[in-house]
Amino acid sequence: MEPVSVAVSAVLPAGGSGERLGGATPKQFCGLQGRPLVSYAVRAMERVSWISDIIVVVSPENIETMKSIIEKYGHKRVTVVKGGVTRHRSIFNGLKVFAENQSSNRLLQKPEVVIIHDAVRPFVEEDILLKVVTAAKEHGAAGAIRPLVSTVIASGEDGCLDHSLERARYRASEMPQAFLFDIIYQAYQQCTDHDLDYGTECLHLALKYCKTNAKLVEGTADLWKVTYKRDLYAAESIIKDNLSQQICIITDLKEAVAQVGFLLHESLKSQVKVEAISISLSKNDSHLQNIFSGECYNFLCINDKEYATEEIQQLVDMLEKSNIPLLYPIVLILVHLSISENIFFSIELEELTKIKKFAREVKKKNILVYGLLIQCKHW
Ligand SMILES: Nc1ccn([C@@H]2O[C@H](COP(=O)(O)OP(=O)(O)OP(=O)(O)O)[C@@H](O)[C@H]2O)c(=O)n1
Ligand SMILES: O=C(CO)[C@H](O)[C@H](O)COP(=O)(O)O
Numbered sequence: 112m113e114p115v116s117v118a119v120s121a122v123l124p125a126g127g128s129g130e131r132l133g134g135a136t137p138k139q140f141c142g143l144q145g146r147p148l149v150s151y152a153v154r155a156m157e158r159v160s161w162i163s164d165i166i167v168v169v170s171p172e173n174i175e176t177m178k179s180i181i182e183k184y185g186h187k188r189v190t191v192v193k194g195g196v197t198r199h200r201s202i203f204n205g206l207k208v209f210a211e212n213q214s215s216n217r218l219l220q221k222p223e224v225v226i227i228h229d230a231v232r233p234f235v236e237e238d239i240l241l242k243v244v245t246a247a248k249e250h251g252a253a254g255a256i257r258p259l260v261s262t263v264i265a266s267g268e269d270g271c272l273d274h275s276l277e278r279a280r281y282r283a284s285e286m287p288q289a290f291l292f293d294i295i296y297q298a299y300q301q302c303t304d305h306d307l308d309y310g311t312e313c314l315h316l317a318l319k320y321c322k323t324n325a326k327l328v329e330g331t332a333d334l335w336k337v338t339y340k341r342d343l344y345a346a347e348s349i350i351k352d353n354l355s356q357q358i359c360i361i362t363d364l365k366e367a368v369a370q371v372g373f374l375l376h377e378s379l380k381s382q383v384k385v386e387a388i389s390i391s392l393s394k395n396d397s398h399l400q401n402i403f404s405g406e407c408y409n410f411l412c413i414n415d416k417e418y419a420t421e422e423i424q425q426l427v428d429m430l431e432k433s434n435i436p437l438l439y440p441i442v443l444i445l446v447h448l449s450i451s452e453n454i455f456f457s458i459e460l461e462e463l464t465k466i467k468k469f470a471r472e473v474k475k476k477n478i479l480v481y482g483l484l485i486q487c488k489h490w
Pocket of ligand 1: 124
């Protein structure tokens with residue numbers, strides 16, 4: 112992906128009460144696979160290296176909750192800001208922190224481009240963020256759109272149809288949106304109370320107060336906003352589906368083993384998201400920690416060592432120490448390569464019995480261990 116040449120930061124409004132979803136917990140703090148919804152959106156932003164600061168705006172009573180989420184999930188580059196009574200007021204509070212540099216704990220630079228993204232839209236990818244940022248740099252404002260699924264109609268005072276819009280000409284405005292910071296900030300400064308209390312569209316503010324016609328960028332279907340209870344179930348299904356679509360291949364530093372890892376990576380990458388790493392498990396590897404916190408649940412661990420149980424035990428220990436919620440089964444496939452001219456496997460029968468016993472034990476923790484022995488006679 113092309114590097115971004117401007118300073119970019121993001122504001123995530125997360126200060127709502129989730130009335131339409133119902134329940135005591137505002138939707139952004141509802142757990143999906145054990146992790147709060149807001150944490151998915153923060154993580155999506157955090158994974159993008161060219162986003163400098165992430166402002167999460169929450170209601171005053173949820174500031175401590177948000178801070179503990181940041182701590183628990185190890186979020187970086189995040190500042191928590193007090194929200195307002197409406198979404199626009201919350202976003203304005205988030206922007207003010209950059210403009211007035213009023214954050215008490217960190218020095219925040221005013222970005223050239225600011226992304227605004229609802230904290231309840233967890234599936235935002237780098238690709239669409241890059242598109243809206245690039246378009247905002249050129250046009251002053253940009254936002255993701257989707258085709259309408261229903262026709263928009265207006266009712267008259269008598270409750271009967273007044274008129275109907277031609278669906279093909281209209282789009283649903285989604286998020287993310289991006290703006291030249293000065294444009295959106297000036298727009299918010301000029302807003303009336305009516306705008307701040309009843310408005311629902313940031314792009315409209317840029318048009319109304321700064322005469323900026325936003326560029327509209329076609330977004331993907333999973334940018335939708337979690338609004339009703341059914342959306343939580345849909346989001347959870349997507350998360351589960353994504354989890355089953357990624358695998359991490361771990362090899363040690365030995366060339367022959369790393370080579371097998373590389374070949375596997377090449378053959379699997381068209382079907383699933385594969386991360387292949389070559390490390391020494393005895394060291395506390397930060398790359399592996401990052402993969403754990405990215406919530407990868409499938410691991411293929413290749414080695415040619417005689418004592419494979421130690422290796423797998425180290426991996427399980429590291430997994431347990433990480434914050435990955437073990438609500439979803441972790442699959443660990445241990446591939447033992449026997450690279451010798453000898454027809455016998457280098458792994459001993461006793462070691463295999465140990466692995467089986469170990470697999471039975473960790474199954475209780477929702478970690479499924481499988482073993483595969485491969486004899487490579489003519490390496
Ligand atoms: N005072 C508010 C209201 C909303 N939001 C945020 O704006 C985003 C989109 O708003 P919406 O889906 O309307 O959230 P809620 O206001 O919480 O939902 P509802 O309208 O059903 O109460 C959410 O991330 C929400 O937390 C905010 O930061 N501050
Ligand atoms: O789609 C959007 C921007 O265009 C916003 O997410 C939407 O307007 C939020 O509005 P509401 O708080 O009324 O759900």
